[in-house]
Amino acid sequence: MKCTTFIPIIALSYFPLVFGAEYLVGVGKDETTGKKGLGFDPSVIQPAVGDTIVWEFRSGQHSVVESTFDNPCVGKIGGINTGVQTVSDSLAVDAPGLPKYTVTVNSTDPQWFFDEAGGLCYRGAVLAVNPPTTGQTAAVFVENAKKSPTSTPTSSSSSSPPVNQSTTDAASATKSVPAVATIANAAGHAGHTNGLLLGMLSLLLAMF
Incomplete structure (x- = not known):
């Protein structure tokens, strides 16, 4: 009886640390x-540590590039850059198999992004991740972007081929940068945690 009531408590204490x-x-x-x-x-968006951000690309050419609050339309050195994704205009906005790029959050510090390949940052094509509610807010970030000079994309990242349902998996990617950890690392932590859990269960069963 003690065993059956104790095991769920152990499981609940571990799994929230693994899945975001x-x-x-x-x-x-x-x-x-x-x-x-x-x-x-x-x-x-306001993700927590351990959550994942999945960028899903629509028709045309797009790239998600990390920038800074003061210079929304200029790529940050060493920041996230998904590379250019080219998607056929014939695909519906929420068509299955669109290319995706995934990162896992390991900090709740504000991060700022823009669509460089789209070339419309100056019109407010930006993304704020965990922005403050005062001072450097998401709204001010958009205004900073709209004050930026009109420019063409300068990314040196290679472009992917036009995407359809058969090539979507090849276009998907996971990036490892200082601000994020890869999905593979998260899976490794999950395996380690599950190993500890199994060991504890074995010990409990041996006691009974």
């Missing part, structure tokens, strides 16, 4: 209309 929420962000999708368009949908 997923934030799906459409790139090249209008967050107001839900259709193909400008920027990100949603354009502001």
